[in-house]
Amino acid sequence: MDEKSCAPSDNITNWDQIDWNRAEMCVRKLQARIVKAWKEGRTGKAKSLMRILTHSFYAKALAVKRVTENRGKRTSGIDRVLWSTKKSKFDAIGSLRRRGYNPLPLRRIYIKKPNGKMRPISIPTMRDRAMQALYKMALEPVAEIKADPNSYGFRACRASHDAIEQCYIVLSRAVMATWVLEGDIKGAFDNVSHQWMIENIPMDTEMLRKFLKSGYVDCGKLFPTEKGTAQGGVISPTLFNCVLDGLETEIQKLASTLRHKTGGNPKINVIRYADDFIVTGASKEILEQDVKPTIERFLETRGLQLSHEKTIITHINEGFDFLGWNVRKYKGKLIIKPAKARIKAFLDSVRKVAKSAKAAKQEDLINILNPKIRGWANYHKSVCAKETFSYVDHKIRVCLWKWAMRRHPNKGKKWIARKYFHRIGKRSQLFATKAKAATIQGKDKFLELVRASDTKIVRHVKVKAYLNPFDPDWDEYLKHRHTHHRIVKTDTDTSSIQPDRLLHGGFVRA
16 A cells, blocks of 8 residues: 555545545554564664555544544634534645644643642644644554553553453462552653653654644743643653553563572562553562662653652552552452542532532433443443442432432422332332333333442453554454453443454543
């Protein structure tokens, strides 16, 4: 496939004429060729193919589609421009040109973190987002080759469930490691060295420099960006993964050295999700005296450092929280369950919805809460969560009883119970209301609140460590995985998408 074969064969004049199946197929073929050339050591050929991809009409169209269909499509940059019409989207394809391209500064906003502090988010313009998505398509095939095998964050066909399943694999048995280093990088996205990225990340260095040096506008003032990569940029998670790739290799080299020196197994394993990672070890001394200094040296070359306050070493019997789950051994048995902080945050969000819906109809409240409960339960259904689901159902029922009591201060409890809580089949006291379609075969039809405890616990099947979804050698594995395993699907997980339908522009947490 040459550059001409990436262009549309017919004269496409509007957005509706684009054949998206063909677009995805053309981009996928180019990405597969990039992987093949890089694996064979032909880096010059791979870079030439990356250039062809970034100049392809279909790749540009997919980049525009990517940024106009995600959850940030209604959030504009400093130019306040949105591509909301088909004409503006089609015109945008022609604007994605490398020659003369200069990104506009980012729009800085702040969102509240769980600990109460404010996190800065930098928002590019739509055009800059599309350019980043375009160059991300070219970078990802190579980034997957160079990636650590047990890195699971912001990568196609991987999710947090794979990371927590790897925790089970390396910690569950009695002969496994008993100590865990919980790593936390201080200001990870804000402090990474631009010079290191420009010298080491395998992409168009001129475009990378422009993405990194665009600056940001805060309270009407322009500030330069001398270090870091913007949280909010489409390509930022992939760039940051490239920065931390190699950490597992360095630690495994240390493990090999310790094994030869002491003759024992240090039981060192690394599990990383973006900038959150854990390292297991046979003893606290190994993690403190050998592993931690190795990590610090690795990060120092990239302009990063560990947070000494948040980086702690924990015994597995005390347990630790990772990606919203608590991992702990009880009398020698490893149990993974939802973290208390996540349970509290979820229940607080339900109470907030109920409080804001004081005058809403019961039907409307149920329609708001059902997707929320179902989504939270589905996220946690791969761990030991049955007791947690029952606890959450109880707390939600108490919340909704208070909501109903508040609406009818002059009515008795029995009257309120009869109005809002019904018997459906063999179950009683379900928060439900009669649907508009009143009867089905002579029986009342109810719209009922979803119960988290009705969600079945299904063990997640971990993805293979060396999977590269851009390599055709893995297509059969991905098809088999999609067909034979019930994959847990989250907002950042594309593992349940068939490989021939996977939009290889990747994904980013909104």
